Amino acid sequence: MSGYLAGLNPEQREAVEAVDGPVLVLSGAGTGKTRVLTTRFAHILLTGRAAPGEMLAVTFTNKAAREMRERVAGLLGRPVDGLWLGTFHALGARMLRRHAEAAGLRRDFAILDTDDQLRVLKPVMEELRLDPKRAPPPAALALIQRWKDRGVAPDRLGAAEQTEFASGRMAEVYARYQQRLAALNAADFGDLLLHMTDILRREPAALAAWQRRFRYLLVDEYQDTNVVQYLFLRLLAQAHRNICCVGDDDQSIYSWRGAEVGNILRFEQDFPGARVIRLERNYRSTAPILAAAAGLIAHNEERLGKTLRPAGKEGAGEQVLVVSLWDSDEEARMVGERIAALRAEGHRLAEIAVLVRAGFQTRAFEERLLALAIPYRVVGGLRFYERAEIRDAVAYLRLLARPADDLAFERIVNVPRRGIGEGTLATLRQAARARGEPLAVATAAAIAAKQIPPRARETLGHWLHDLDRWREIEAREGPVVALSAVLEDSGYLEMWRRDPSPEAPGRVENLRELGRALAEFETLAAFLDHVSLVMENEAENGDDKLSLMTLHAAKGLEFDTVFLPGWEEGVFPNQRALDESGTKGLEEERRLAYVGLTRARTRAIVSFALNRRIYGNWQSNAPSRFLDELPADEIRREGSSAFRRAAARREPVVFLDRAPLTALRSSVPERVAPRPRPAEAVGVGARVRHERYGLGTVRAAEAGRLEIEFDEGGRKRILDGFVTPA
DNA sequence: AGGTTAGTAATTTTT
DNA sequence: TTACTAACCT
Numbered sequence: 029m030s031g032y033l034a035g036l037n038p039e040q041r042e043a044v045e046a047v048d049g050p051v052l053v054l055s056g057a058g059t060g061k062t063r064v065l066t067t068r069f070a071h072i073l074l075t076g077r078a079a080p081g082e083m084l085a086v087t088f089t090n091k092a093a094r095e096m097r098e099r100v101a102g103l104l105g106r107p108v109d110g111l112w113l114g115t116f117h118a119l120g121a122r123m124l125r126r127h128a129e130a131a132g133l134r135r136d137f138a139i140l141d142t143d144d145q146l147r148v149l150k151p152v153m154e155e156l157r158l159d160p161k162r163a164p165p166p167a168a169l170a171l172i173q174r175w176k177d178r179g180v181a182p183d184r185l186g187a188a189e190q191t192e193f194a195s196g197r198m199a200e201v202y203a204r205y206q207q208r209l210a211a212l213n214a215a216d217f218g219d220l221l222l223h224m225t226d227i228l229r230r231e232p233a234a235l236a237a238w239q240r241r242f243r244y245l246l247v248d249e250y251q252d253t254n255v256v257q258y259l260f261l262r263l264l265a266q267a268h269r270n271i272c273c274v275g276d277d278d279q280s281i282y283s284w285r286g287a288e289v290g291n292i293l294r295f296e297q298d299f300p301g302a303r304v305i306r307l308e309r310n311y312r313s314t315a316p317i318l319a320a321a322a323g324l325i326a327h328n329e330e331r332l333g334k335t336l337r338p339a340g341k342e343g344a345g346e347q348v349l350v351v352s353l354w355d356s357d358e359e360a361r362m363v364g365e366r367i368a369a370l371r372a373e374g375h376r377l378a379e380i381a382v383l384v385r386a387g388f389q390t391r392a393f394e395e396r397l398l399a400l401a402i403p404y405r406v407v408g409g410l411r412f413y414e415r416a417e418i419r420d421a422v423a424y425l426r427l428l429a430r431p432a433d434d435l436a437f438e439r440i441v442n443v444p445r446r447g448i449g450e451g452t453l454a455t456l457r458q459a460a461r462a463r464g465e466p467l468a469v470a471t472a473a474a475i476a477a478k479q480i481p482p483r484a485r486e487t488l489g490h491w492l493h494d495l496d497r498w499r500e501i502e503a504r505e506g507p508v509v510a511l512s513a514v515l516e517d518s519g520y521l522e523m524w525r526r527d528p529s530p531e532a533p534g535r536v537e538n539l540r541e542l543g544r545a546l547a548e549f550e551t552l553a554a555f556l557d558h559v560s561l562v563m564e565n566e567a568e569n570g571d572d573k574l575s576l577m578t579l580h581a582a583k584g585l586e587f588d589t590v591f592l593p594g595w596e597e598g599v600f601p602n603q604r605a606l607d608e609s610g611t612k613g614l615e616e617e618r619r620l621a622y623v624g625l626t627r628a629r630t631r632a633i634v635s636f637a638l639n640r641r642i643y644g645n646w647q648s649n650a651p652s653r654f655l656d657e658l659p660a661d662e663i664r665r666e667g668s669s670a671f672r673r674a675a676a677r678r679e680p681v682v683f684l685d686r687a688p689l690t691a692l693r694s695s696v697p698e699r700v701a702p703r704p705r706p707a708e709a710v711g712v713g714a715r716v717r718h719e720r721y722g723l724g725t726v727r728a729a730e731a732g733r734l735e736i737e738f739d740e741g742g743r744k745r746i747l748d749g750f751v752t753p754a
Numbered sequence: 755a756g757g758t759t760a761g762t763a764a765t766t767t768t769t
Numbered sequence: 770t771t772a773c774t775a776a777c778c779t
Contacts, residue, residue, distance in 0.1 A: 089768040117769045141769090217769050252768080285767065386765045391770085408767085442755095449755045561769070580766050602765060620766085643764065644770035 032067055032074075032103050036060075037339075043272075043305045044068045047077060050265070050299035051272040052250070052292070056336045057279065057321075057626035058312030058586065065248060065274055066096055070103035078243045084264065085113040085246040090562050092248055092584070093118070112242065116257050118561045120220035124227075127234060131215075131223035136430065136553060138214045139560040143419065144435045145169055145216050152204045156197060162735075163194035172202050176218030177254040177286025179225060182206050192728075212434060221256045228263045239267040250275030250295075254286035262298065269299065277332050278325050281580060281620050283612070293332060310336045310626075312586055314345025316662045317632050321625040323659035328615045336626070348625070348632045350655060352667040355639040355646075356392055356594075362635065362668060363591050364396035367574060370589060377403060379588035381575040383624050385600040388642075389593070390576050397574065404574040408581035413559050417524065417535040421542055422559050424514045425507070428499050429552045432466035441467075444523040446487040452480050468492065494518065507552045511543055579620045582627050590628035592621075595636040596649035621654045634658075638671070 033041055043053045043064045055061035069085060072078050087093045093114045101107045112119060121139060128135045140148070149172075150165050171193060175181075180189065182203040191198050209215065215223065228235045245265050247253070250273035253261070265271040273295060280289040296302050310318055315338045322335050353359040367380055382393055390406055397404045412418060420443055426436035442448040459479065460470035472492055475485050494517060502510035515521040524535045549555040575587070594600055601617035609616070625632055636651045714726045716736060724738035 087768090091768080115769060139769095220769085249768085281766080282768080284765085388764080388770090445756085447755070451755085578766065580768085583768085604765060616766095641770080 032070060036063070036067065037309055039305055039307050039309070040064050040067075043274075043307065044071050046272075046303050046305065047072060047075075047244070048270055050269050050295075050302035052295045052299075052302055052304045053272065053274040053307060054304065054332060054334055055274055055276055055307040056310060056334055057276065057623070058310040059307035059336070060309075060311060061248075061274055061276075061307065062092075062095060062099065064307065065246065066099040066103060068272065069096070069100050069246060072244050073100075073104065073108070079110075080108050081110040081112065082241060082243045083112060083246065084119070084242040084244070085111070085248075086116055086119060086261075087113075087248040088115060088252055089584075090115055090118075096248070115561070116260075117217055117220050120224050120260075121215075121557065121561060123238070124215070124220055124224045127224070127227050127231075130227045130231065130234075131219075132210045133215060133223075134213050136213070138212070138426065138430065138433060138435070139220070139557065140209075140214050140216045140435065141414070141419075141560065142169075143439075144214070147435050147438060148208050148212065148214070149201075149205055152208060153194070153201060156194075156201060156204070158194050158197065158201070168194060168198065168201055171198055172205060173218050174286055175202065176216075176222045177256060179222060179256040179259050181222060181226060213430075213432070214435070218256075221260055225256050225260045225263065228260070235263060236267075238264055243268060243270060245271040247271065247273040248275075251277050251280035251289055251292045252282050252287045253291050254288055255291075258288070258291045265299075271299065276334075277330075278328070278334065278619055279583060279623050281583065281616060281623060283609070283616055289330065293330065304332075306334050308334055308337055309339040311339045312629055313626060314338065314630055316345050316347045317625060317628050317630075320348045320632070320658045320662040321622050323662065324618065324625065324654060324657045325622040327657050328618055330612075330615055346631060347662055347664040348634060348658065350658070350663050350665045351633060351635040352651070352665070352671045353635055353637040354668060354671040356637045356641055358668055358671070359593050359635050359637040360392040360396040363393060363593060363633075364400050364402065366591070366633065367397075367402055368400050371402065375588065377572045377574040380591070381577065381582065381585070381587040381589070381627065382591040382593065383577060383579050383582045383627065385579060385594055385602055385620070387578060389599075392641075393576055393593075397576075402574055403571065404576050405571075407575050407577035412538070412541075415535070415538055417538055418542055418559075420520065421511065421515065421539055422556070424498075424518065424520070425511065425546075425552060426556060427468070427495060428502055428510060428514070429556060431468050431495075431499075434460070434467045437467045441488075441491075444519045446491065447483055448488065452484045455480055468495070491518075502552065507549070507555060508543060508547050510552075511546055515539060579624045583623050586627050586629060588629045589631040590624065590633070592624050592632065592634045593636075594640075595621075595634055595652035595655055596638075596640065597652055598647075598649050599640065600652055601654070618654065618657075634663075 033044065036044060037060075040060055040063065043051070044067045047068075053061070053064060055064065069083065072083060073080060085096060087096065097108070097111065097113055100111075100113075112122075114122070124131060124133075125135055125137075128137055146165055146169060149169055150160075153160070153163065153165055153168060171191065175185070175189070182199065185199045185202065189199070190196065194201060209219065228238065242264055245261060247261060252275070261271065261273075273292070275292050277289055277292045280287060280292070283289065291298075296304065313321075318336045318338055325331070351362060353362060363382060367377070370380060371377060382390075384390055384393075394404065394406070413422070420440055423436040423439040426433045427440070430436075438453070441453070456467055456471055456474055459474050460467045463470055463473065465473075471488055474480050475489050475492075478485065480488070498510050498514050498517070501513050521536065521539065524532050524539075527535075545558075546555055549558065575585075597603075600621070601614055605613040605617050607613075634655070636655065637649075638651075639646055639648050641647075712726055712728060715723065716726060717723055724736040726735070727737050728735035
């Protein structure tokens, strides 16, 4: 048999060779999922079942797509051309460009990021006279995105979708937002698949053509698919049914982004006769870590069921360490010291990670690491293309490529400062709207007609002239030369060079990096798509640095040593997740804990602090219930001396014996009471208590936001997680 | 137009 | 605590 199948275990091999018909591969953490995926891909090509262009392979991240592409090329011994391999969004965009007219767009439609989306949505909501305080545009955008995730276009908004939010006018907001997007020849991320799925549903010819093309479908991280993605896949698969989905229901942690665990749970019903293959041999972690993770996740009800087993020698490895700390400062110190000790023993920092529930928790660790001179990197902050300077530069390029791109125009018309204020801009918008022309055209007209102040007339006149000149440069000498001309002549680069802030030099460097990235592309249009859909974070340099990141950001990664701090009720599981989503929320939090533990190869150090400083004030928390769910045999407990002293004053030393850690709950004065309260319980008229404002009556409630009239006077808008029933 | 200050709210974020 | 905004002054 072919060499590429040789190193696979029986289940992996089964997953590779089960080529025809629907297949669900349940692959636990560290069970060789990527290997199976890529080998299967290569297997289909090598056995001549399909040509490269006849397979559709979908991932969620560009990183995963790139890895798959490289490894398939490795297996085949040559780079493969013509693959339809990429993220849902990139593939959706690629397909949609061929059907743009059917979606009411032109082929060169722009793909919008969040900034642009808000730039479109805000005026829509203003026009409808919606109070941005009561109905914040970002919240409205989130609602629209959830609809899009579920495949609900404005014309499919049923009565069931009614929401109190924005005085019940969200349907109108959504419809107008979509109209504006069409008018701007733009699609947001959600549209890429929404439009494409709509087209596949509406146009049998298009559907048949795509079905004929894609003979085999391969889907990564299936547990994270949302409804549109599911519909998209099902439409494409329904003719030949050669669909293979790989995923792990225990690692579904993105429900708040529209992911439906239900998709993977329902697979066998959706695709009758499906084969389900479980990959349970774990090649990553030691036996105690796996046993701890397995014991924890076993507390979830909603799962297909699967138990990780160590692939190698049984029983080897250290227990998971659970450390009790008195407060969050002490926790940061403990983590810092242990990292320093590991480093002194010769462990590489790049093999150590600190994984937290929420971004704000990283700060305490950063301070300690700085003090200890331990190099670290916070993973998952702003992505490269989200940086202001990159967005600005890209907006210039967009305006060169598409003179009618009003969103780009608005972003940079006054960057660097050209003395164009809200007043002038309002005049221009109005002129553009009245004439039905793009802002750039309307601006030229407004200058000629002297509708704007002399000063603005002059600078804008020059600017428009410059834009034309840059376009000529682009046509003559290519995008790279044009970009440097733009950045120099517009004064944009000079603006950052003169900026005294410490991050300014980095921004200049980022712009240089943008130039290097641009050089890789033939056309500006190709580059612009790349920027919106594919552009990566700064190249991860090979420096030996500790990683600091959220649990979400850690999915898919692995480290020798993993620190898991902040296992406290309210923090992890996160209170808001519990309040908003009840048991489902708790189960997702538990999956997050499972993801965290399974990142560790040889060492996992879980910790909790009884007192934590959050937003400047101290709060006492009970140890996380997840601690009690770790099988006692697989963990070893330790307490700091400060903890021991403090705990001893209240109760016998709890942490040394096997009493549940949560026994501490009764021993700690709980300033913040646990809130096992379903969100619906707080309705209009309910009496509630707020930590700061005291008692009050709920006057309005929508989407988890309450408007409360407090007895002490004043109406305030409060998130429902911040009040308790009175 | 643009900078300054006071008030307010506070997960997770693959594209 | 910080970060963001909206109102307010120059």
